[in-house]
Amino acid sequence: MKVLPFKIPKPEQDSLVFQEDLDLVFYDKLHQHEEIQLSVIVSGEGSLIVGDTVTLYKSGDILVIGSNLPHVFKSDAISETPSHMLTLFFTKTSFGSHFFELEELSELNDFFNRAAHGFKVTSNNETIYKSFLKLNSATKLERFISLLDILKIISQSSYTSLSSFIYEKKYTDNEGKRMRDVFEYTMTHFEQDITLETISEVSAMTKNAFCKYFKKRTNKTYFQFLNELRIEHACKLIKKENDLSISDIAYASGFKNISNFNRQFKTVKGLSPSMFKKSS
Numbered sequence: 001m002k003v004l005p006f007k008i009p010k011p012e013q014d015s016l017v018f019q020e021d022l023d024l025v026f027y028d029k030l031h032q033h034e035e036i037q038l039s040v041i042v043s044g045e046g047s048l049i050v051g052d053t054v055t056l057y058k059s060g061d062i063l064v065i066g067s068n069l070p071h072v073f074k075s076d077a078i079s080e081t082p083s084h085m086l087t088l089f090f091t092k093t094s095f096g097s098h099f100f101e102l103e104e105l106s107e108l109n110d111f112f113n114r115a116a117h118g119f120k121v122t123s124n125n126e127t128i129y130k131s132f133l134k135l136n137s138a139t140k141l142e143r144f145i146s147l148l149d150i151l152k153i154i155s156q157s158s159y160t161s162l163s164s165f166i167y168e169k170k171y172t173d174n175e176g177k178r179m180r181d182v183f184e185y186t187m188t189h190f191e192q193d194i195t196l197e198t199i200s201e202v203s204a205m206t207k208n209a210f211c212k213y214f215k216k217r218t219n220k221t222y223f224q225f226l227n228e229l230r231i232e233h234a235c236k237l238i239k240k241e242n243d244l245s246i247s248d249i250a251y252a253s254g255f256k257n258i259s260n261f262n263r264q265f266k267t268v269k270g271l272s273p274s275m276f277k278k279s280s
Contacts, residue, residue, distance in 0.1 A: 015094040018135050018143055021085040025075035030180040032171065035089035036115050037065040038150070040132040044083035046075040047232055049183060050118040051163025052218040054228045056236060062128050064154070066115035067091060069163065070171065070179070074187045086132045088147055095144075105148075111155045118162030124153050165219035178203050179217065190229050191254045196222070230254045231268040234261070238273065239280045246273045 017035070021027070026044070045058040050071045057063065057073070059081075065071050075083045092100050092112060100108060121128065131150050135143055171179065185202045186194065199222060200210040214222045234253040237244060244252070250261035250273075265273045 014140070015090065016140070016144055016147060017089040018138075019087045019089065020136060021083065021087070023083055026073040026083045026085060028072060028074055028184075030070055030072040030176070030183045032068045032070045032176075033089075034067055035091050036067050036112075037063070037087055037089055038147075038154075039063045039065070039085050039087040040129055042084035042086060043081050044075055044085070045081070046073060046083075047187065047229065048073055048162070049187075049229075051167070052165040052220055052225070053163045054225070054232050055120075055162060056232055060125060060129065062121035062125055062154075063118070063162070064111075064115050064121070065118045065162070069116070069118055070167075071118070072180075072183055072187075086135065088135070088143070088150075090147065108151050108155050111151050114159060114161070117164070119159040120162060121154055121157050121159055123158040124156070128153055128157075167217045175217075178205075178213075182214070182222075186226060186229060190226060190233065191252065193254075193256070194226060226254075227264045228268055231265055234265065234273065235269070235276065238277050246277070249273070 026046075030049070039062070041057055041059055041061040041063070043059050045056070048055050048057045048063070048071065050065060051069055073083075099105070100112070128150055131146055131153075135146060138146060182199060182203050185199065196207050196211070200207045203210045203213070205213060211222065214225075218225060230253045234249050237249045237252060238246075241249070246261075247258050250258050253261070255261035255264070262272060265271075265276070269276060271279075
C-alpha cells in the first residue's frame, strides 16, 4: 500500500465510510487522501502534524482534516492508554457532484472552507461526541443523516485551525516518501541533536536543495519545524511532569541550553515556559 497518496479502504458502492481505529498507536505515516476526515479521539494522546503545523491531540478532541491535506498522528509511545478513534470519511462529491451546492445546504459552506486547512472543534464537543458513539451500530442511512446533523453542529461551533499553509500540489509518490522519511526521522529523534547534514542525508538531497525543498512545501525552514515539534513536547511535559524543572524539560525536549529554549518557547507560544506552567 502506498503511503502517499493513501487510499481509504471502502466497499465500492459506499459514499460514506465509518472507521474505528483501536490499537496501541494510530497509523503513524505521513499521508494524504482525497476524503475529508472527521474524527473523534475516544482515547489516546500524542502529536499531530497537519500541513505545516505541529499540535497535540488528546481524548475528546474533534478533528477535521481536509481533502489531500498531508498529516500524521504520532501516538505517545509511553502511554498505557490505547489509541481509539472514530472517523467519518467522505468527499464533497460523495453524494453527487452538486449535492453540497444545494441552497438548503449553504450553511455548511463554512465547514468546507475551514476543512481546507484542517481544524479542531472547540465547542459543542459533547453533543458531537455522543453522535459519533452511535455510529458503530447505525445503518448506512442513519450514518448519512447523522453526518448532515454533525456537519451542521460543527459549522456553528467555534474552532482553531490546524494548519496555516497549504501546499497546493498533491505530493507525488517520491515526494511523499521523502517527506515521510523526514517527518518520521524528526519525530523519532527530535530529543537528540539533528544537524542539517543529518536530515539532508535522510532526504537523499544536498543541504541546499533540501532547505529549498522543505521551505517550499511547508512555508517554514526545517529548524522552525523542528523547534515547534520540540516546544509541543515541552508543553506536554510541563503539563504532566510536575517534578521536572524548566531546565530538565528543555534538555528532555532536545534543547542544548535554557536560554535558547526560553527564546524559542516564547516565539512559538507567545509566553515564557514559566508563565505557561502557571497557566496550565
